[in-house]
Amino acid sequence: MPIEILMPALSPTMEEGTLAKWVKKEGDSVAAGDVIAEIETDKATMEVEAVDEGVLGKILVAEGTENVKVNTPIAMLLGEDEDASALDAAPKAAAAAPAPQEKQAEAPAEKPAPVAAAPVAPAPDDVSDPDVPEGTPMVKTTVREALRDAMAEEMRRDGDVFLMGEEVAEYQGAYKISQGLLEEFGAKRVIDTPITEHGFTGLGVGAAMAGLKPIVEFMTFNFAMQAIDQIINSAAKTLYMSGGQMGAPIVFRGANGAAARVAAQHSQDYAAWYAHVPGLKVVQPWSAADAKGLLKAAIRDPNPVVFLENEILYGQTFEIPDVEDFVLPIGKAKVERKGSDVTIVSWGIGMTYVMKAVEELAAAGISAEVVNLRSIRPLDIDTVIASVKKTGRLVTVEEAYPMCSVSSEIGYQVQEKAFDWLDAPILRVTGKDVPMPYAANLEKLALPSVKEVIDAVKAVTYTA
Amino acid sequence: MTAPRPLSLHVPEPGCRPGDTPDFSDFEIPRAGAVRRPAIDEAPEDMRDMAFSVVRVLNKAGEAVGPWAGLLDAEALRTGLRHMLTLRQFDERMLKAQRQGKTSFYMQHLGEEAVSCAFRMALQDGDMHFPTYRQAGLLIAGGYPMTDMMNQIYSNAADPLKGRQLPVMYSARDHGFFTISGNLGTQFIQAVGWAMASAISNDTKIAAGWIGDGSTSESDFHAAMVFASSYKAPVILNIVNNQWAISTFQGMARGGAVTFAARGHGFGIPSIRVDGNDYLAVHAVASWAAERARSGLGPTLIEHVTYRAGGHSTSDDPSAYRSKEEFSAWPLGEPIDRLKRHLITIGEWSEERHTQALAEITDEVRACQKKAEANGTLISGPKPSPRLMFDDVYAEMPPHLQRQRQEAGF
Numbered sequence: 001m002p003i004e005i006l007m008p009a010l011s012p013t014m015e016e017g018t019l020a021k022w023v024k025k026e027g028d029s030v031a032a033g034d035v036i037a038e039i040e041t042d043k044a045t046m047e048v049e050a051v052d053e054g055v056l057g058k059i060l061v062a063e064g065t066e067n068v069k070v071n072t073p074i075a076m077l078l079g080e081d082e083d084a085s086a087l088d089a090a091p092k093a094a095a096a097a098p099a100p101q102e103k104q105a106e107a108p109a110e111k112p113a114p115v116a117a118a119p120v121a122p123a124p125d126d127v128s129d130p131d132v133p134e135g136t137p138m139v140k141t142t143v144r145e146a147l148r149d150a151m152a153e154e155m156r157r158d159g160d161v162f163l164m165g166e167e168v169a170e171y172q173g174a175y176k177i178s179q180g181l182l183e184e185f186g187a188k189r190v191i192d193t194p195i196t197e198h199g200f201t202g203l204g205v206g207a208a209m210a211g212l213k214p215i216v217e218f219m220t221f222n223f224a225m226q227a228i229d230q231i232i233n234s235a236a237k238t239l240y241m242s243g244g245q246m247g248a249p250i251v252f253r254g255a256n257g258a259a260a261r262v263a264a265q266h267s268q269d270y271a272a273w274y275a276h277v278p279g280l281k282v283v284q285p286w287s288a289a290d291a292k293g294l295l296k297a298a299i300r301d302p303n304p305v306v307f308l309e310n311e312i313l314y315g316q317t318f319e320i321p322d323v324e325d326f327v328l329p330i331g332k333a334k335v336e337r338k339g340s341d342v343t344i345v346s347w348g349i350g351m352t353y354v355m356k357a358v359e360e361l362a363a364a365g366i367s368a369e370v371v372n373l374r375s376i377r378p379l380d381i382d383t384v385i386a387s388v389k390k391t392g393r394l395v396t397v398e399e400a401y402p403m404c405s406v407s408s409e410i411g412y413q414v415q416e417k418a419f420d421w422l423d424a425p426i427l428r429v430t431g432k433d434v435p436m437p438y439a440a441n442l443e444k445l446a447l448p449s450v451k452e453v454i455d456a457v458k459a460v461t462y463t464a
Numbered sequence: 465m466t467a468p469r470p471l472s473l474h475v476p477e478p479g480c481r482p483g484d485t486p487d488f489s490d491f492e493i494p495r496a497g498a499v500r501r502p503a504i505d506e507a508p509e510d511m512r513d514m515a516f517s518v519v520r521v522l523n524k525a526g527e528a529v530g531p532w533a534g535l536l537d538a539e540a541l542r543t544g545l546r547h548m549l550t551l552r553q554f555d556e557r558m559l560k561a562q563r564q565g566k567t568s569f570y571m572q573h574l575g576e577e578a579v580s581c582a583f584r585m586a587l588q589d590g591d592m593h594f595p596t597y598r599q600a601g602l603l604i605a606g607g608y609p610m611t612d613m614m615n616q617i618y619s620n621a622a623d624p625l626k627g628r629q630l631p632v633m634y635s636a637r638d639h640g641f642f643t644i645s646g647n648l649g650t651q652f653i654q655a656v657g658w659a660m661a662s663a664i665s666n667d668t669k670i671a672a673g674w675i676g677d678g679s680t681s682e683s684d685f686h687a688a689m690v691f692a693s694s695y696k697a698p699v700i701l702n703i704v705n706n707q708w709a710i711s712t713f714q715g716m717a718r719g720g721a722v723t724f725a726a727r728g729h730g731f732g733i734p735s736i737r738v739d740g741n742d743y744l745a746v747h748a749v750a751s752w753a754a755e756r757a758r759s760g761l762g763p764t765l766i767e768h769v770t771y772r773a774g775g776h777s778t779s780d781d782p783s784a785y786r787s788k789e790e791f792s793a794w795p796l797g798e799p800i801d802r803l804k805r806h807l808i809t810i811g812e813w814s815e816e817r818h819t820q821a822l823a824e825i826t827d828e829v830r831a832c833q834k835k836a837e838a839n840g841t842l843i844s845g846p847k848p849s850p851r852l853m854f855d856d857v858y859a860e861m862p863p864h865l866q867r868q869r870q871e872a873g874f
Contacts, residue, residue, distance in 0.1 A: 189664075194687075194691065198653075199653055199684075199686075199687025200687075202650060202652075202653030202654050202684060202687065203653055203656055203657035203687075204657060205654050205657060206656060206658040206659075207657040207660060207661035207664075208661075209657075210661035211661065211665070212661045226683075229647060229650065230653075233645065233647045233650065238643050239857075239858075240857055241625065241629050241635065241643050242637065242643040242856075243624050243625040244855060245643070246635070247856075278857045281858075301859075302859035303859050331862075378862050
């Protein structure tokens with residue numbers, strides 16, 4: 001049997017890539033370890049090495065092909081005794097394409113399958129975004145592009161805005177968020193910094209005090225722990241301490257929360273940490289529209305804004321309103337889906353579990369209303385309360401730890417303001433109260449799941 | 465191979481503890497005027513000697529000598545003396561006010577007056593200082609109203625900071641005085657950021673960061689040095705080495721380095737040590753560093769060698785950890801005496817004029833104090849309005865804070 005050569009993954013979160021170049025041609029002999037092709041993603045490029053020896057029988061994906069899904073067969077390798085006729089016996093490439101991503105996520109961990117779900121555009125719904133005029137045309141955009149576009153548009157609009165962080169310039173961002181910015185704005189506005197989060201955070205705070213509007217990128221918010229003194233004790237408090245004389249209009253942004261296979265020190269969600277602090281605004285976008293509209297708002301905001309992104313969401317594609325200057329208000333939630341039986345509140349990556357769960361719940365006859373918070377501080381509790389008064393039931397969903405979480409705060413405020421409307425206890429679906437383990441099966445268990453969301457909804461609707 | 469010996473921990477100790485006789489004979493002090501003045505564009509590696517000596521202008525006879533002398537005329541020197549006398553008088557009044565319960569806390573400058581007073585005169589309006597809590601001379605020499613300083617210390621109804629900050633944690637943006645941080649060191653890297661922003665904006669202003677000898681251990685110090693060095697930020701980085709970080713002697717933070725100034729060498733930053741009790745020397749070195757920064761030559765590290773003659777704060781009793789005789793044995797003397805003697809030596813001052821000036825200054829400070837106390841003190845009189853408590857958390861007040869303010873009755 002010919003051996004299939006599959007599209008490899010550069011990282012656990014990679015979903016697709018470009019087959020940039022074939023180094024070997026059909027008919028070439030290949031030894032184990034030989035470089036046979038080059039692939040690239042928006043994050044990096046990589047050489048593909050042969051694992052087995054044989055003859056490259058057939059190339060299934062031409063060089064230059066973009067968006068090749070991970071684990072798609074890209075070539076067939078003939079064994080010692082095989083000739084090209086063996087290829088006909090092999091399954092067609094299309095038939096051998098990977099199973100739907102949903103199933104892969106459920107697959108045993110030993111397969112190098114991405115844990116991230118395939119890019120999913122939110123299901124169109126009857127809920128219109130109050131911030132987008134009806135009839136606005138939509139374009140498909142990844143969260144990554146939306147963030148880049150937001151920064152580029154604001155940097156064009158305001159010469160005081162600049163981006164600073166590790167790998168943001170020459171490398172175009174550790175997660176390729178700042179693609180093209182160095183070329184357009186130059187090295188004085190897209191600044192690669194030495195590796196000290198504490199240092200460049202303080203530097204940004206100083207620059208903000210001088211009247212510039214820095215965007216400080218953290219490769220991940222996990223690395224910003226050492227900078228938290230500058231964020232909280234200086235950025236958040238100086239306007240107050242100075243009697244209103246000087247504040248810090250600054251955006252701290254970067255990947256937050258769990259990605260995949262990055263374990264205890266690189267998987268934490270900081271929403272509740274920063275949301276605790278007066279003087280900060282905290283934003284956690286889910287979709288590309290959230291990302292673009294809220295980042296533009298954050299850059300224009302005169303206060304320090306903590307902007308919590310998610311690595312797994314970066315590659316996901318959503319529809320985004322095709323308008324000239326798309327800005328969303330900070331502190332305003334969005335009802336992503338209308339429903340009558342239960343309110344599900346989530347934000348950021350938590351929304352991915354929710355949007356899958358509501359489909360299954362609908363099939364089971366349960367109508368869920370979904371509130372995407374978008375901002376954590378200020379918290380749009382009014383939208384949550386209005387929904388709970390309608391449904392009488394509430395489930396919150398987030399990846400962070402349960403103790404003193406954003407869910408805790410929502411639960412508290414809802415019982416305070418809508419106690420008489422509640423028909424069931426408020427339930428929360430959160431990450432487990434353990435440091436994130438590395439092993440894929442343990443990691444999956446540590447995070448919330450679609451099933452947990454469904455179970456929680458069934459519990460509060462007494463339909464379990 | 466010899467058998468391994470048990471290791472033992474080295475714990476640095478100051479040369480003198482209470483009851484000991486102070487001995488500063490290890491402190492090598494060059495004669496006034498002996499240290500060269502490099503060209504401002506001299507390569508950092510060619511002026512490493514500057515970090516191991518001490519720039520001094522005033523000699524024992526009260527004369528200004530050497531290549532760093534000659535920048536200030538008699539009028540400027542009299543102004544400098546007046547600033548230092550004012551700061552000392554201000555300190556005295558506020559220490560008394562603290563003992564009377566009019567404020568909870570105060571930090572004085574005794575012995576360190578020249579550092580901030582002289583430095584301020586080398587910079588210009590519009591330049592930005594990121595000071596610690598012991599550079600109030602920047603405000604006094606910069607013409608900031610003393611009454612407002614006292615209003616802040618008393619946290620009264622006229623407190624420009626609306627009752628929000630610890631006493632002496634002043635903030636005066638229009639006077640180039642950044643909000644003092646109670647977290648040590650944070651301002652040092654912010655000064656570099658401010659300076660880089662000025663450069664990015666093609667402005668002409670420069671920044672000055674300030675840090676104490678003890679706080680150089682903070683990571684902020686090292687991050688500031690990296691950024692200042694890499695981006696040639698137009699900033700002056702000042703270490704005020706007053707020998708004591710509360711009870712911790714300066715050797716704990718300095719470690720194996722011979723001087724704090726030598727820390728700059730690893731970063732390729734020109735580093736100069738200056739006699740911090742010599743008004744003329746501080747002013748001359750600050751002017752040199754400011755010229756470098758304004759000329760695009762980048763940062764300068766200055767170690768101001770001085771002595772904290774008073775307690776760290778009103779909460780501190782230094783007799784518990786250092787000899788009471790240490791200040792009188794301190795070889796760099798006392799800054800006000802030294803400038804006064806110089807002015808008398810050059811025939812521009814007299815004991816009579818000094819007594820007269822002191823009386824005027826005392827009256828002026830008292831008058832300011834009276835005005836400030838009419839606005840209230842910690843224990844009596846008008847207080848900051850709770851109505852203002854919810855302002856400035858954000859640039860605009862969010863609804864939940866408006867509600868809280870209403871619930872508080874305002």
